[in-house]
Amino acid sequence: MQKKISNILFSTRLTAILFVVFAVAMGVGTFLDAGMDTSPTPYSRNLIYNTWWFEAIMVFFVINFVGNIFRYRLHKKEKWATLVLHLSFILILVGAFVTRYISYEGVMAIREGETENKFLSQKTYLIAYIDGDYEIDGVPQRLPIEKEVDFSPRMKNNFEVHTDYNNQPVSIVLEDYIGGAEEDIIPDESGEEYLKIVESGGAGPHNHFLKSGEVQSLHNVLFALNKPTKGAVNITKDGDNLTIESPFEGEYMTMATGATGKLEKDSIQPLILRSRYIIGGMQMVFPKPVTKGVFGIVKKSELLQGDENGLILNVTANGETKKVGLLGGQYKNNAFKQVKIGGLDFAFRYGAQILELPFDIKLNDFIAERYPGTEKSYSSYASEVTVFDKEKGDFDYRIYMNNILDHGGYKFFQSNFDPDEKGTILSVNHDFWGTWITYIGYILLYIGMIAILIAKGTRFGDLRRQLNKIKTKKAKLLSLVFFCFALQTFSQEQHEGDHQAPTPEQIDSILVANKTPKAHADKFGRLVIQDLSGRMMPMNTYASELVRKIHHDETYAGLSPNQILLSISESPLLWYNVPIIYMKPMQTDSLKSILGIPKEQKYATIVDFFDDNLNYKLNPYLEDAYKAQSPNGYQKEIKLADQRASILSNAIEGLTLKIFPVPDDENNKWISPLEYRKENYREKISDSLYGNFINSGFSAY
Template structure:
């Protein structure tokens, strides 16, 4: 039994459990994207098996504390770390079973003492004339899970005795459905159209209700509510009203109105309450001042539930029926759903002599105190509709005795929490009319604080792991020093051997007769023709004065002449302030022009002219630019062929003269009708082309849409920046602007110099700052922004880092593979030059980020684009700091920075500077984002070092095996250290994000895809760092291969979640699961083949030139195939994708594994066992 227990809690089993855990939560994010949050919770997060798995992991960690005797002083860091996770699991359990949260919606001046739950409930109230019994149950529903269930609902007497039992049976569930009126041949129903408040009829179908103000009009209902009821008898429609009404024929009404008189009361026919009359067309009915006319009768028309094209835009529907005393009711449609108020979707029915009120959605949770909203305020960014901040003035009222009410005033705003009586209240949102506040309320004192204790222990344990004298990090540092000493001795021996061989060869050469050429020592193989001078920068002005002149027109004469301002004046004009409605801020004209030109042309120059020259030329000379081919057309699809253009198109190329609209409008409308995930590449590019065309129209428009250069105070007293044409011709603003543009026009046309224009421009700039009351960027900040634009830090940095990184890698390999194992002098000089080049590039790049921070007013890691730049900077800084440890670290860092910056330049992420969302205005942005994104740098360096080591495994042979073996070990130790640092930062950053979330909206962990994939990455690297405890996978090669592949979890956390999944951090606009790029699959296959080649070479080396034993191939196939099949089965169970698609993709991957393994077996395998050397991670 003891042996079974030891195996059950062994490190191998724990790693398997961790792998199952990380795969499960990773697949849960896909389930949430494909379906919804409830599906992910039903299948995984709230499933019983998932809780059992967590309990097993918790028990396993406790068992391993005793197994590995972690309570010893030298293992206090590891003990603290493991205890932290145990405490966090306990905290999560307390939150799960005892905590709750919800939302409060309070109008200004109103008071509320309840909140709506964040979880959906099935709420039923059953009553008769004597007794009433409420019943409720939390009910998560999903289209991916069988919706059928039965519950017994009792009607109880006042003494608690059951009076009658009714069974409620759920037969179906439909999500995000619109109750639409549909006309179809197979529909046997008839719909009635009533003209109520307009001539357009409003339809009511059989079994439904139409509201006439506050009075319901029901049609063909079994148990209609009090009001007006309509039904069909034969070929006529009958009507009965519980309230008296009047009627008048429309023909009489028209005749009276034509005479100019009002109809007399005596002309109306009076219908008494509960009287049955025939409902007639062309007759006006009046009830309680509400008039209606039966205008249309539609046959074959009824209400049908149809899926909404917009995700989560419509209610969910439960289909239930009731059973009691042998009777079965009809099926009732109950609207509601996740985060919808159940009381707003209640269905009232009668069955078996009882009355039922059935609802599905959020329920009311009473609070032990009241909250009054005295005032709500919304602040916006200047000249913008974007919220900058919003806050509520609240009064908490708590009864502390008869007639004694405690009143506490609180000011609540984003990232500022109000705590009271164990509840935490957060500013969450606001009503659309801005006259009410929406608060998030959380009750989870114990769960939160236990989890915080776990976070504290985790941080403490990780710090101890780094500084503890007996810790793994210090141990690895000592081993690296020993390996360096061994390598030095090995290099010395190699040099002595080389010298002895050289002396022997010299003696022999002295005795040789002939015309042999003696090569000077130290210059063997030195090829002067093969030098690479690509790193030199030659500044040559190759543009002649003739070429700088405006090019001659190549278009038909009607195009007109091209007029462009001088470059000198464009530099003066660049600092003119303009307001961008898109980016919600004031910016120099230089920035706006570069953004517009890049958007339409994919470059910041055109024919040698800068962006200010080009964009202002377009504004001032529309006729010429309408013919100029400046709009970039993608080569993807057949867009160029359809338009009859090459790389660029003119405005007129995209203009249909017949319709006066966009030439490919039909195709564009079809593309817009599809969801993002269903559009092909040509349709996506067509939408982008239409956007460029729209921007170009606005540039060429006579109202100068983008030139919002003048402040104007609206009638509501708010200052907004607008164009010159929004001012009267005799206004001061109009004259100041017109004076400048008039002088500029004369100068551009050659009718005078630019002196007058420059003077008028200075007056316009001064006028902007004098008249505006807003907080404008200072002249220094404007100059900094223009300098930042011209620096092009991303383009120049990734070019420099790419060159430096690959040169350093080549130098490293050259020195390592040289005969004596010591790099030649020219290699050492090149490495030193690369080091200082990296320092200068990093200083330049860091200065650019500082400039960006000064411009934006916030830290330069506040969005996806800035985070990518920050990761690149941290990566290279780490490489520079560890330069003396190993030159290859800087090579790996520069290469990784090159790839990251190259990706950032592909316009995948928006590079524009924007204002922060209110929730991001927190000091946690500086702490959490800096730590978690900074962690991607050391983890990325670890992946690159693993890649380098795999190259060394391929390059290793009998002649260099000892030298390369030491280098592989040294790099492996370094990799483990940087990965350990990265995991510590990643873990701390992730859970600090939980603290921020708890301080902002009251949930420290909500299984959002971003935080979930951060946890996936932590678990993946946690498994990597525990491989050394597992027999069979604790060799150096496995560690390096997993180091490389482990970074894929980081890449998916950063890119995949943002663009492929749906969540709080997603850019997928609510749809997610965009088309997976083919090129990415090919890259993955390429890395897999590279890993297999390295694995094969490693196995050949371990077999000492003999055959690789068959057991290796069998074990490898069984492990890899089991992983693929296991993940595929889990995807099928969780219904992530159609079964056929999962099987197809799994089949392709399995085929690739089997083919590559088979080729390796043919090349180096045979039956039998061979003695192998194993490089163990020690």
């Protein structure tokens, strides 16, 4: 038995520790992704979310929840609420694993009038095909390599593949990862001469490299370097100088100085570097002179937007090693890079997988709406599509921000669009089972949390029964107290002059004996309340302000503000006799005379403010005190005493405990239990102390 208890305690402690580790890990992951465009990033995924230990914690949670069902026999009818709560956590965690290992997502680009059934995966892959002189039954054999990768410039990236093709060893090793990369000419005397042209098209700037002695077509315009060609834009290198001869009229602007000039047709002119040229309807820049070198992957300038990343691979086959540079990244579908190494043909690509839908989608029209008076500020955009499905039939649909296309287990969200507004980019998500398992888990979690508060067989049910017992005992004790008070009152009527009111010590002893435990009162203090001015605050802030205003101190009889407020709510009639209203010494002698209390008495009760006929003793003095524009010290004390008595009276009545929000109220109004009990929230309770006093039922006492 002792061993069983020890095992349970160890399991409980381990679970608590893992919960803390789990929460801290997610907090650290959120901190690591701060300021990033997306979350989680490859950095946080590799360090936390995709690690074996993080997933092992979740597996342990599932095992622990399942074990608890049997250990504590939660399948019994009286423990159904706790069972539902455990099942909800199990389903939420299982749903997360299904989403992680089975589901997938990506993006789908469609131009207007075109039909598409392929999309790019959200995950990134390094894909390689190896071909050689190897056949089986006359069929050439290809070795495919496809590995999911998740690189980040913020960490040390590792990637290795060791295999063989027809018993020929092959290895692919990552040498470097470059975030925000481009392909450029790296100076090398053994290389050839190239002129770099940065052309700005509709999809943004992209690079072209014009080789010396060759002619190249850029968007149907011919360009030639050191090879004069009729009808082409001829660029010639003469020593360190470059000249240009264009068959088109054009213009240029020097980017550093802003100076402009015209490009004369069929005229040889100096080519000005780092200037924007407009030739044949194209905009381009020649950023640097003709360079002798070889192609390589380099870091892109920080001034330019780097939308691609680079990989430098060391590829070895049959003892020969070459460096291979690749451009790509998330949602990239670049062409394969062909290279021959060690007698084998390699094709490499770094980017997304191409996934296929079981149906087709045609973009009929893309609609972008702008804010009035703007050119590029969009208020909304939508895609009018037609779904072609041989099994379920064809239909039209409009996809926009809050209108998702859900078909065949796939969900399509409006994500982005092409700059010319002639094409759409849809986000694709395939997570049917993961979504439903998680949704069911959250539904059960909601049901379980509600049920655990009201069901009999739960911990809350046990606490509720214990509290009811305590309340019953308190009610009996208070009944006895009030019975004693009634006897004293009866004795006063029968024997005038023999009456003795309950002493402050007697009142305090009752309060202390029936006080709410401080730990429980502190939990009560975390509730949210709306004060009379409409301000939202925690209950403990309200209680502290109330006690300090009335009592001029933080505590009374050793009770904290939270304990005092709970005691007032539980035993309101008793608090009419509690001497808690602070009276300033010396300066309040006249006020004490009005109230009929000794001059040396420091605190007054609510009862002290009324005479035997329940008339409010301060009434004759209040009008002058509140009308005076410059009240004297005596009038200030009258007003202060009235305010303290009113605050305490409102608290006793429960008018200030505004803890229930009124549904759909325009002013976000919250109400007290007393207001709630009044049908249709009838007229507000009178602010006068006398009205509160009469409504309290004190006169019956």
